[in-house]
Amino acid sequence: MAKKGYMRPPTLLQKPWHFCPGCNHGIAHRLVAEVIDEMGLQNQTVGVGSVGCGVFSYEYFNFDGIGPSHGRSPAVATGVKRVLPDRLVFTYQGDGDLAAIGTTEMVHCAVRGENITIIFINNTLYGMTGGQMAPTTLMGQVTTTSPRGRGREQGLPFRVCEMLATAEGAAYVARVALFNPAQVNRAKKAIRRAFETQMAGLGFSMVEMLSACPTNWGLSPLEALKYVEEKMVPTYPLGEFKVPEGVK
Amino acid sequence: MAKKGYMRPPTLLQKPWHFCPGCNHGIAHRLVAEVIDEMGLQNQTVGVGSVGCGVFSYEYFNFDGIGPSHGRSPAVATGVKRVLPDRLVFTYQGDGDLAAIGTTEMVHCAVRGENITIIFINNTLYGMTGGQMAPTTLMGQVTTTSPRGRGREQGLPFRVCEMLATAEGAAYVARVALFNPAQVNRAKKAIRRAFETQMAGLGFSMVEMLSACPTNWGLSPLEALKYVEEKMVPTYPLGEFKVPEGVK
Amino acid sequence: MKKEFLIAGFGGQGVLSMGLFLAYAGIDEGKKVSYVPSYGAEMRGGTANCLVTISDREISSPLVSDPGVVVVMNQPSLHKFEPVVRPGGVLLINASLAHREAQRQDITSYSIPAQEIANQVGLPRGANMVMLGALLEATEAVDTTATYKYLVKTFRGKHLDKMPLNMAAMEAGAEFIRGCQATSSKTSIA
Amino acid sequence: MKKEFLIAGFGGQGVLSMGLFLAYAGIDEGKKVSYVPSYGAEMRGGTANCLVTISDREISSPLVSDPGVVVVMNQPSLHKFEPVVRPGGVLLINASLAHREAQRQDITSYSIPAQEIANQVGLPRGANMVMLGALLEATEAVDTTATYKYLVKTFRGKHLDKMPLNMAAMEAGAEFIRGCQATSSKTSIA
Amino acid sequence: MSEQILMKGNEAVAEAAIAAGCRYFFGYPITPQSEILEQLARRLPEVGGAYVQAESEVSAINMVFGAAAAGARVMTASSSPGISLMQEGISYIASAELPAVIVNIMRGAPGLGGIHPSQADYFQSVKGGGHGDYKLIVLAPSSVQELIDHTILAFEMAEAYRTPVVIFGDAMMGQMMEPVVIPDIEPLPPNRPWATTGMEGRGPNIVHTLYLPADKLENHCNRLFAKYSEIEHNEKRSVGYLTEDAEILVVAYGIMSRVARAAVEMARDDGIKVGMFRPVTLWPFPDNALQAAARNARVVIAAEISMGQMIEDVRLALGNRVPVVLFNRIGLVPNPDEIYAAIKSKAREVNANG
């Protein structure tokens, strides 16, 4: 961000988005597009979407895209990457998609050290289906399926980065947030490092983004950002959990 | 083992077993039975088997048993435990069953802190189906589906204990081995602690047992034990990864 | 007797609860009732609508393509749903957000400045109640008293203090229709 | 001409490879051939068996319930498979591990101390080759030369040195049968 | 409570399950059935039960397996793609003869499809989406009240026959509200001497599905199918409407049967001799009743929100005695007019052919 001014990244098609007002999915989409453009990879990218509020990613990005079934994006990406090892292959997944139904696929991409990148949007619940509890839901958080607030019976928050970092095959693992411009810049850097990890062939990479869902949290866009900072970050500490030699 | 002598634990039915000569599944079965008898839980136990060489566990144990589909035992055990919260509910699973196809079910039992115990027999491959590579296969190890020895393309060994220990809901997590009598004693203690963790309602517990498969390793029973000690342990270090307060 | 009501607008305009009021009033009158909301992903940020059927007989299909009464709470809904009103039917337009008149000649239509009326009544979030009152007046769909009963049910407990304002909003909507009808002839729909 | 051979024993006794020898010899003679091994979980520690069919015509079903020739390499297999031998067929018993004679009168049977013969030949792991030689001699299943050809194929490369001993084991098996036949009449099976 | 209340189909299923004595629910969110979960997440703890949100549909169906084996009255619900993920588990539950209720609020398909109303999972549940030989009882309610009644019936049947029962809804039925009454029944607690509850006072109970010796497997399948024959004998259900003199017969189930009925009424007003036949159980398919209903039919219209699935069972029931044609729409519940038009055009043909 040395140069001033700002232009829409060319890999983002100019279309209205279905995201709710203040939804951080939009910021995440934009950052991914910016990094791909900056790395000059538009023509070498295959984006693998998912099912969740990010389901239309392939309609918004201006590069090849796939819409897989719910949770299986890392497996689909594996199929793509084995066929096209020189392409940038990334998945874009929500916490329900990645950390619930898609746990096996995610874990084994990390364990195999599959040379792909996961962009992981953690908004603590199932946004698209109307705000049900997810494995990432905070303790005490009210959702449509934890109407009394998440209690011990409903499990404990799933810290995905911490878990995947234990896999030898995981090369770059970071958790970032999007609640203010500085965090957004950091998030962008993490995406860049993840993609660089992949293009250098160093193995599995993932960037988790703590992300606001004003609609299902019942908060204004601004309150939602504050919620991320004050409520989510203590449960999901930010930072780089693994950085490969070649990318430091 | 203060008292001398040795008698078959009453919860083990007296039948011939299908296990190959020297297979460590037999030792694991025996230890589970011994602990259940020592804790006096025969009538309060529901054993949840799995698909693998341990598939007949419900025919060998003398307590209520369930034979679930491949990999889903932790989900089945969850169903049982929610209905019968005061029972001892444990699963008995191989590395293919638990750490490959059943990854999601395993991880989420740990993440939810489901109050069940997993007995995990890690023999580095799919024994029952004839010795294919598993996520736990050692680097360089030859199996029927890694005929040139497992290489980087085939992924890296999956350290399940280390991964699950990152889950807040995991209360007791230990890795033991069965390659000599001292290890067998330690293994038994770990099973006891896991079951105690469960009966005290402290959350998820798991005991991983490094286990010899002489048949598919192409080794004699004795060589196979040596293989566990010399080849497996360096990749899968033994120890207790998590011990809850109440059980120390 | 079978009447279908389509109510459409942005999510958040109280479109679905207008439908519920109607439906419960129907039940209260001993009628058969069905209610079909729009739902799911396309709701978000987009339009919401519901279709209420009130009938003397068993309702065979809860869906109709040409409802007799249509309420549009915003401009896009007017665009989309004006064409489906059954000939001879009634179209009620929230003129505060839909900035044109109805174009069809074969239906009765009313343009109601619902927001302005709601503001006047002192219930700025009550445009939907204004429209509901207008609807009841314009169509004789169900007895207004039945609607009030449900209103009481809804607001009982800690929100009871909101009752009077809501009733006032409905009444203001009805009054607006009566004003219009003074100048045109009212169409009763079957 | 259609002949079926069932060979049964413990896993590890070379039962499956005996079947392969037969099958390849059949192919070499231009016959139609099929081979069905037992497999899977119940193999482990239990019995292994294979069924080889050699025929002039297309083989409709690779399975038969009453094979003309049965080789049993151990006691449990003798129990299990003596009853299935087609009347008039041949049963070859590895007498080293199956400690009783055949009980049926409507078949030709041979009890062959295969292990002892193999030991004598100097190929202690060659009991299966002894039995194979015996089988070829007792049934005229396929030409022995064809079998030798496959033997050469199998052992070519670094194991060629094992050829002669294997052939000797087969020959010793055949010789044993010839000895028996000197005292009984040989049954040719169709 | 015998008051009429306005209820969404999904909420009705949840309340009916509670009325039927179901205390355990395992499920995963999916539109258009999530309100079943949401309602049960609120309600089950109130009645001493447990709502467990599974991490996937695969897990959900296996949690159901465990809870049913442990003796509980248990349910899961999902929508089309989620039901596909349950196919292995369903085959296991059927083989293990566990009672369980599975609700499928069908949506647009194949693939991700969408959230439209659909009836395109007929083959999956009625013929067999999982591996091997088994049958599921499949109920097809057509109103919110029937969703309630069939949910209660489903639990009864599941328990009587020790078999999984599927309830079919669709996106519209799940979402639409109708006035209903929840019957005030007092179901007995489950009585399952075979359940794996801990073996106090008896020998071990085992629930499994492995039959290695071939004859054991064959016996098992024959036994299962003897039970299925009994179900076929006892449980075929259907509703006919004006079939007596019907020269044209519309066959439709679920929401489509209501549309068909409306169309039949319209056509009857025109003097067309048309009737409707509605299978209530899709398996066992009410073939005899259909044969009777089609006695005078000269053409049969199978009306489905699919590319034609139930039509095969209609044809199997009727043989080639009468032509069976398809009326279908995808992505929506059609208007009665559309079926009415189809009936009219068939009526012209029938008259033309004298």
Next chain:
Amino acid sequence: MSEQILMKGNEAVAEAAIAAGCRYFFGYPITPQSEILEQLARRLPEVGGAYVQAESEVSAINMVFGAAAAGARVMTASSSPGISLMQEGISYIASAELPAVIVNIMRGAPGLGGIHPSQADYFQSVKGGGHGDYKLIVLAPSSVQELIDHTILAFEMAEAYRTPVVIFGDAMMGQMMEPVVIPDIEPLPPNRPWATTGMEGRGPNIVHTLYLPADKLENHCNRLFAKYSEIEHNEKRSVGYLTEDAEILVVAYGIMSRVARAAVEMARDDGIKVGMFRPVTLWPFPDNALQAAARNARVVIAAEISMGQMIEDVRLALGNRVPVVLFNRIGLVPNPDEIYAAIKSKAREVNANG
């Protein structure tokens, strides 16, 4: 190589896939198909391809989805329970119109069942085990050589129609060895302008299955089914044997057709007018050819290793013109004698009824 070699059915599938130009395989071990994996794990790296052992069948089918989308010729293989787990993925692949070959070496079922030969997944693949409206081409080879030929054919069809193709084997066919010749063909590399390979020199390619507006979904389904009609028109395959004058017709596929053929030969020796009809494509089912083959039939015997699944398609093809009865065994491939006995008893009936 045109030399005859003795090969297991499973190995033959693997070698045939390589001959057909398949370079990517994703799969998970399961008896009785694991030799397909094992052979490809050895062989694919030798020919510049990749064998990836998936962590489950769910992952495997989704890896296939990805590899096919990326333009590769790709295969997976499993056995019954594993195929159940693939149902969601298969529905997606069909909807996305991706070419892929799926091998099912069927085993004893339902549930865990066992490792016996079986034909009980007919409904699953032929009618639709996944959600929604789609069809799979299903091939039913009956010998190891045909396993080879059909594997090659499957890749051709998958590519020609952009649709998944299923190959049915069973535990016996997977394990038995027969002499075979692997044809020496030189398949062209896949030509897939629609594949998501990185958009160098063109606009973005998108592979997806979501159709939210109802009319889009309806169009999509209609388009899919127009393609399926074309396949029905072009690809129905079957083999008749002595059907000309057959008063008794045995219908069987796969390994069962060989047993049936042997039984027919035995009965012909007794002078019984019996023939055999063997569907080679199970979908599209060769109904016309079956009607022709059953011209003179007075009874039709559907012979299956299942509780009766294909028999429904036989009945659908033949209507109620001729009685269709089931001969079945479970857990094993029966002996020809058993079918022979069934034929004989039917022959007596037919003669008695004169």
Next chain:
Amino acid sequence: MFQVNFLEQYCKGCGLCVHFCPKNIIVLAQYTNDQGYNPATINDMTKCTGCALCARMCPHVVIEIVEGGAA
């Protein structure tokens, strides 16, 4: 001088740009756009420093900022 352009019809009036603009020059308009939202707009463009914090935070890529521009 910077020109901040709003793709007004995409704006959902979330107000994040309003909040994060260090110069406090962005406001939500009184009128609604076709989607029914009050779009963001700038009153006094001269105060803009081109820092692009508004664009960084905008979830709908509504904002583009060019140097020079129309000012």
Next chain:
Amino acid sequence: MFQVNFLEQYCKGCGLCVHFCPKNIIVLAQYTNDQGYNPATINDMTKCTGCALCARMCPHVVIEIVEGGAA
């Protein structure tokens, strides 16, 4: 004195008891049992200390050890 009993028909002759017996008194028999394995057996029972290491390692629960016993 200890009596070590072998459930001979269950023994698979794996030899683990032979290896781990600190007294080296267990051997595999020359004959085979019904399963075809050479079962473990003890020649000199008097040397047995009842340590049960053999039983601890036996994967087939073949071995039971009782004090007193037949000796």
